Amino acid sequence: MSEIEATVSETPMRDYQSALIALQEQLAKDNNDVAALEKIGGIYLKVGQIDQAIGHFKDCIKRAGSLPKYYLNLGHAYKAQGQFDEAISAYQRVAESPIEKVAVTGLFSLANLKRYEFNAAEIRALSALSTSAELGLGHQCLASFALGTHQEASGDIEQAYTSFEAANAGIGQIRPFQGQQYQALIKTMIDFIHTADWTPSESSFEPIFIVGMPRTGSTLIEQILSAHSKVEATDELMLMSDIAISLEHAGGYATRLRRLQADKVSELVARYLRLSEIFRPEQKIQFIDKNPNNFLHIGLIKRLFPSAKIINVIRDPLDNALSVYKQFFAEGHEYSYSIPGIIFYWQGYLTLMKHWDAVFPGQIYHLDYEALVKTPEPQIRQLLAYCGLAAEPLCFTPHLSERPVLTPSAAQVRNPISAKSLGSGLQYKQQVLAHLPQIAAIKHQANAWFLGA
Structure with a gap:
């Protein structure tokens, strides 16, 4: 791998317009293709057409049920629009999942709003998730990042740094710096x-x-x-x-x-x-x-x-x-x-x-x-x-x-x-x-x- 490829993400040219057209054509052929509907919503979110994104993610929920991934994307869209109460509600749906790696993604997203206050039960959950043997290292690190954010907001700087240190050490193993x-x-x-x-x-x-x-x-x-x-x-x-x-x-x-x-x-x-x-x-x-x-x-x-x-x-x-x-x-x-x-x-x-x-x-x-x-x-x-x-x-x-x-x-x-x-x-x-x-x-x-x- 060359130095430029190691320094920036090696991906094909990001042609969102062509991808959007292809997905819309696919959806026109099969109106029940929820995967295409979700991807279209993702493109709208990426390019800043947030109302369109929200509409598509809500449509996914209506057609395929309350899957956490739809609420996660919905939360991201509301966050981008500055609708933080709505974002919190969407992320909380994700955090309530019985699947640990899903729940930790929701809890991390709540922390990443930089304005959410965790309750005692959520703090206990994050502490457990940060060392859960059921989770891979990456998801453990997300829990540690969220914990650190909470601890800093609570004034526990020493413990916050310990959490951030654990999170960074883990991600550093997964994604080493070249x-x-x-x-x-x-x-x-x-x-x-x-x-x-x-x-x-x-x-x-x-x-x-x-x-x-x-x-x-x-x-x-x-x-x-x-x-x-x-x-x-x-x-x-x-x-x-x-x-x-x-x-x-x-x-x-x-x-x-x-x-x-x-x-x-x-x-x-x-x-x-x-x-x-x-x-x-x-x-x-x-x-x-x-x-x-x-x-x-x-x-x-x-x-x-x-x-x-x-x-x-x-x-x-x-x-x-x-x-x-x-x-x-x-x-x-x-x-x-x-x-x-x-x-x-x-x-x-x-x-x-x-x-x-x-x-x-x-x-x-x-x-x-x-x-x-x-x-x-x-x-x-x-x-x-x-x-x-x-x-x-x-x-x-x-x-x-x-x-x-x-x-x-x-x-x-x-x-x-x-x-x-x-x-x-x-x-x-x-x-x-x-x-x-x-x-x-x-x-x-x-x-x-x-x-x-």
């Missing part, structure tokens, strides 16, 4: 892509890419920008990673990127726009592609879309490291299951971002998350100005947006902008004491290189 491949990819980008002297692309679209580490406030920034009348949001698209893999298979990612001819650029631009079209029903010239890992692909982004805006979000590394460590990711982010892995990933990210800053001077906007939540108005105005957008009132009240949110921050972004999360990593200071010098060095580097501090 650190050498990640490092090799960064080195290849730096060695091969050191000029932006390319034939300009003719695309009129001006996508806005939000990159950085996950759990840095990127969803908040997406909400701010998508509230603007000239901008629409999509999802955490994997399309740039998919294009990178296709180039890797065609003779090496960096080599092929450096030698891309105008006709191939046009082909890749058309492919990206076609596959993202289902996420962009309004077809606005400016749209958001918020995938933090796209920092790996800024060279590719600027090759395809020279006018693209790149927003690099930087959060305090200690706060970020703990936020990442406490979060289970359904796919990717294998580095996140150990503090040393997170530090290693941060170091590679900073190194590559410094390189991109040199290759594309003045073209990347480095956004300080702490400054944003402390003084939102001037920071939002600067952000809009970078994107070439006039200030609009709704951009300053992103919590009022009704746009569906499919990330772990779905609950947080429904609240007004607040600085209350600043310093949240300090409560775990004793647990990560050995790592503090490296984290402090990362903070110094990030401030010096990108924030002028």
Whole structure:
């Protein structure tokens, strides 16, 4: 496996539109095909058409009965829409299952809302499930993540860290981080892509890419920008990673990127726009592609879309490291299951971002998350100005947006902008004491290189 394949998910191009058409044709042939109905609902959920998704999942329940998987998907749809009471009710149906691996998925989903309070019986169930011999390691870890979330909310920081530590250790065994491949990819980008002297692309679209580490406030920034009348949001698209893999298979990612001819650029631009079209029903010239890992692909982004805006979000590394460590990711982010892995990933990210800053001077906007939540108005105005957008009132009240949110921050972004999360990593200071010098060095580097501090 090459470094690019080890670093990003190796999947075929995500053609949700074609899949949707095929499934709808199948359903037209057999109106009783509940599996097709469920898959259609899943696509609607993925592309942010939440009302359609909810309707399909409810139809599944009506036709096939109260299966937990339908309620799980229904809960995810309600969560994306900000209907948290409905999401809780749906997840509770899953948590009530007598099948342990189903029940733990429901309990984890409740914890992942970041606003649910477990009762005593649910806490006992989670404790038992976290060590249940009937469960595989992965499901035990879901219980431990949920327990840690509850324990932190209850103020039991020491026990919370113990639970998160157990959860991360287990997932780390199942999904080990390929650190050498990640490092090799960064080195290849730096060695091969050191000029932006390319034939300009003719695309009129001006996508806005939000990159950085996950759990840095990127969803908040997406909400701010998508509230603007000239901008629409999509999802955490994997399309740039998919294009990178296709180039890797065609003779090496960096080599092929450096030698891309105008006709191939046009082909890749058309492919990206076609596959993202289902996420962009309004077809606005400016749209958001918020995938933090796209920092790996800024060279590719600027090759395809020279006018693209790149927003690099930087959060305090200690706060970020703990936020990442406490979060289970359904796919990717294998580095996140150990503090040393997170530090290693941060170091590679900073190194590559410094390189991109040199290759594309003045073209990347480095956004300080702490400054944003402390003084939102001037920071939002600067952000809009970078994107070439006039200030609009709704951009300053992103919590009022009704746009569906499919990330772990779905609950947080429904609240007004607040600085209350600043310093949240300090409560775990004793647990990560050995790592503090490296984290402090990362903070110094990030401030010096990108924030002028």
